Amino acid sequence: MMLRYLRQHVDAHDGVVDWCYVNNFDDIRQPRVLKLPAGLGIQFKKDVEKLMFRLVKAIPQAFDNDSYYERSEQLKNELADKQEKQLLQVSKQAQKKGVNLTVTTPGGYRLVAMNGEEPHTAETFSELTADEQQHFEDTINKLEKKLRGTLRKLANWEQDYLDKQQQLNEEVTLAVTGHLIDDLEAKYEEQKNVIGFLETMRKDLVDNVDIFLEDNDEHATIAYASLDKKMPRRYQVNVLVNRKDGLAPIVVEDNPNYHNLFGYVENVTYKGTVFTDFSLIRAGSLHKANGGYLLMDAIKVLEQPFVWDGLKRALRSSSMAINALEREMTLSGTISLEPEHIPLNVKIILFGDRETYLLLQQYDSEFQELFKVTADFEGEMARTPENQVLYAKFISSLVHEKGLRHCDKKAVMKIIEHSSRIAEDQNKLSLHAADIANLLRESDYWAEKQDSKQIKSEHVIKALDSAKHRSSRIRDQIYEGVENGSTLLTVSGAVVGQVNALSVLTTGDSEFGIVSRITAVARYGDGDVIDIERDVKLGGTIHSKGVLILSSYLAHLFGQTDHLTLSASITFEQSYGEVDGDSATIAEFCTLLSAMSGLPVRQDIAVTGSMNQKGEVQPVGGVNQKIEGFYDTCMILGADNTQGVIMPETNVHNLMLKQDVLDAAAKKTFSVYSVSHVNEAIALMFGKPAGEPNTDGKFPPRSVFGTIQQRLAKLKETDKDSEGGAKSKS
Template sequence: MKSLSLNQLYKACVLKDFPFKTTRQLEPLAEIVGQHRAQEAVRFALAMPHGGYNVYAVGRNGLGKSTMMLRYLEHHADTEHKSHDWCYVANFEEPRVPKILRLPAGMGQALKQDIDRLMSRLMKVIPQTFDSDSFLERAEQLKNEYGKKQEDELEKVAAQARRKKVSLTVTTPGGYRLVAMNGDEPHTVETFKKLTQEQRDKFEEIIDKLEKKLRQALRKLAEWEQEYVDKQQALNQETLESIAGHQIDELIAKYQTEPEVTAHLDAVRKDLEDSLEIFLEDNEEQAAIAYASLDKKMPRRYQINLMVNHKNKEVPLVVEDNPNYHNLFGYVENVTYKGTVFTDFSLIRPGSLHKANGGYLLMDANKMLEQPFVWDGLKRALRSHTIQINSLERELTLSGTISLEPEPIPLDVKLVLFGDRETWMLLQEYDPEFAELFRVTADFENEMMRTSESQLLYAKFIASLVIEKKLLHCHQKAVARVIEHSSRMAEHQDRLSLHAADIANLLRESDYWARQAGARLIQATHVEQALASARYRSSRIRDQFYDSIRDGTTLVTTTGVRVGQVNALSVLSTGGFEFGLSNRITAICYYGDGDVIDIERDVKLGGNIHSKGVMILTSWLSSHFAATEPMHLSASLTFEQNYGEVDGDSASLAELCALVSALSGFAVRQDLAITGSVNQFGEVQPIGGANEKIEGFFETCRLTGMTGTQGVIVPHTNVQNLMLESELVDAVRNGQFAVYSVSTAEEAITLLLGQPAGKMDGNGRYPKQSVFGVIQQRLDKMREREREEHGHGDNKDPSIH
């Protein structure tokens, strides 16, 4: 059998297909390459005006999911006017339920500044005006007027009392007492008792009549007091209106298109009249609270709490990297003043949902699901189309702590979750609401087809990464090397990996080596240096395995022949770095009932897939050599020097060859290693990690000594996956190494054992000199011996004891 040609081992880029010399000549790609399916899903979801068309972006990390979303969503004009500014303001009638103001985008900041300016002016002008001579004169005149009326009315009662020898005295502010007089002095208890009964009765009668008149006078005083208060309030209102009225009217005229704002300004006007003392008193408590909450020293009840402010007309686009409850739904801050916890509407803080309202919110699904109460709260918000700011402490405890209950904000947002397929499937399976809320799945591709057109597109993608990351531009050959490495990552000659993060990392590291060398462009040598450096940094474990081969601790034979012994290949992964290793598989056979003992399975070191592979090759053996009669040979299989679990069926072809060698007695070439799985019909099936496995045996041969005859056998269907390292390709070019491909178990047996496997004729017989023929003859002899032994026993004379 011929070995594979060089162009089958590595598919290099054809440089003439590239119409550029460096990436400077390429126009950067404005979109993510190769994700047309995902882009169409996103476009459809964002165009749907109905609820529930949120997006779940499925794909492994590094495929550029968030980058594609951001590029697609950025700079979208808000043509439908869905984004608004949102403000919380005081509810003067019910302080625990702050009101919400919805404003056109960009108006919130203007309103806040207007109210701040109004209040700053009023804080200066109101104290000055109410402390002015003109106001104090009018207030004093009003006070004196009512004071004179009160004095005159009380004097009437007092004069009548004096004529009756009774005195009207003031006991407490607002309290009066009528006392009988003894000349110029009031009667004492003793002097009053000395009066005759007639005198005492007369005084009591007089005092009763005077008390009635006094009560009538006091009622008049109370009415006048209220009248005075009303007139003083009217004076205050008149004065306040003269100061603030025209300013508030100007604001009402400015915001006449916003009924919510004008209604709030009217409420402010009324509350100013009721809360005038805030401006007239030096309120240290307000100042202390303002300082504690880092707000300006101004009446807090009139502030505008601008929750969301859109400075431009673009659709809101928010990426939440830490989607905990407070960051997502907002929260209410508290201020501690003199040991008392205080809060109000001005301490309400927005969450990501507020900021993304009217636009798009992007976040990682796994991070979001890790946070308590977030998923349920998010579903509740999406179903109700409102954002409610609930204290997380109230969710977690049963305490009745008094807090605010802000008015809910209407919610109109498109949510984009990024996650892996496993999380997506779990949500589909266990959360019935998920499918209703996330009706669109953007499924990101891992690979794209490799054609001359797609290679040019990939080159533009590389150019966009270079510009975006501010790297040195790449030479044509460097671009070709990156594309070839991308095919290696995709494990296919005709495909390219779409793992943008890995390509970006490779370009960064290549840029580093280019700058270290003082180059102006990233050359292919710099890319090679970056790849070699990355391999070296990650290969400590691999080198330890190779050291054990070098010093003979791990037994490996790469020359000569051996019965029942095959070099199989496996792949190990250590934190993202994969490398191939040689594994010795041995088989022995003995008289039995045809069973194949899988030692790995019996000692519980074999995984389910490995055990399945052994069962399949057992069935293959039975179909070839025990189709009509039992097979009296049993065998055992094992991975030598294996102390860990074995899984996967990629060694089943090697195990089959080892069994056939043990059954036939033909020796196996030790200078060849083999990998591949086999089905019950003997067809060789593809396996993973073909490049690493071939390179692993090549390195093993270099450690033990190259002979020029060594090589690897791989499934023919894996030839398209080969993108081997340059050192191995050079060894093949120089005739030091070879790679063979096989399609059937018979081809592999012929190549490994050096004898034709044999083809069954019409009588069910194999050629005598073939491998299968030798096995068939050996089994025939054993069956004949078995029949002879059983037949001799049957012919014994029963009379002989």
């Protein structure tokens, strides 16, 4: 419903943009982010790729031609000539003084004393006089000083040569790249951040032109890791979010873990080394929904570690940072990227039940500040003629959306009836679209099986019956116990201290009614009612409350002037699990009355309903399933056309019974009685009135309460006689 609403109200607006990550040539660990108008990100990426593809061919060609070689060779020759002249000058001076300048290594020189045409050896030099040796040493020392000065000049000339060579390379590179980048800048002149990036790219191309000139396996392999063998990685454009339609995005994140929500940085392994760069940054749901709406399940968000805190941090700062989860957990010390933050402008819609909302509200002080708007959705709506027309349109929209066959009028009527049954109210319609969509799909399946062009009411009925059959295994097992007699039930005649109560058993998505026998026994005592379920800890708190209420009502009826002399025990027979709920209170009350009075109570009528301390009947849940459960039980054990169910009058509007029960009621072979006070139920169950007290508090002798009152009086007399006999004997 939210998706349908948002799609109808979302238009294009300025907040929708493209986001790209590019290399930060000054610090590769901190990639830069580019903000571009919607749809321009992919175009910019393609333009840069086109530029790089041209440069990959053009730059090597520019450096592989005669003009470049001539200029480069000229610079090299000029350097060689200057170096040679300078060294020759030093060599001539040395020769005049009987010393020779020799080359030992590239860039390494040595001065050697000469013995005629040959250099002195250690032996010949030692044969010289001390003065001659000293003369050579002094001469060589002076020449070495001059040589060092000459070598410094050579080094400076070498650096000048490298600068001129670099300048030549820059001129060649700029000649190739300049006009191409100029064209790009002209195209994106309104995008100042793009212009800034292109200028830094222009400078980096000059500084790293060797990337285009060197052909090595490592470069090719790393480039292949990005699925691009030709384009250098450092000049790629990583389009993180592309909004070519210009509409505000609507994103549903079904698995909101840390990486899926906040994005992540991939790694590539090359020759055993793990590396990463800006081109491996991947967007999360927050990036994709930026400028629009992000829909998530609150429970799933809270289940994921670090997600809730990260989400609040992003909303507070209005920015998105891509951090490795390992860094959040402080489990890794590896160097990773720190991409520039992206401004965040998103509306987050969390779905959850009321309990989750209240827990967040109670335990997270920031929750209401960040999530200011709360929408509490109705599960039902009024079943008015106008709303039924709208519901029919809703059914039609589901048919169109799912590509199903259209429904005829009777099928629509049947689906609307089923919707009221889901809502358990004749005057309500269920708003749980998933249930209706599933019913339509299965109805369409049965229509296809019968080669029908439309979904008809019989297809809807078949779908409902099939769904019930698929989930009825436990129900069938329980009814099998009723049929073979292992579950003791009686649906005819009358028995003292025994009533058929109704309850609902839920198994997954299936609910069905079951019949439970309640029995009670009464005995001489002090008026206590023993709830066996409560004493053995099989009774829930609500059930125990119901028993205490009926005990209070009993005390109100018969114990206002004297204490009760009857005690009773009550239990659910063949109940081996926890019993909870107060919907059996009236049935328990009738059972106790039967045990206390000794009057038989009808077994062909089952009872459901709660009561208060004034005897007023209160509504219960699952009334349809309970009535149908007793009807099915009667069909198994044998119906005698007298069976029926007593239910609260306040539940009449909840009646949405299945067709076979309605047919039986129309034929008067099965009855449903509604009561507003427990006395009405007593009259139906015992075949005589409950009784109204006179001014003295006495009930009519032939009433149910009168019978109990008479029995209590006899017990009191017996009690007095026994006490008198005991005193005389003592």
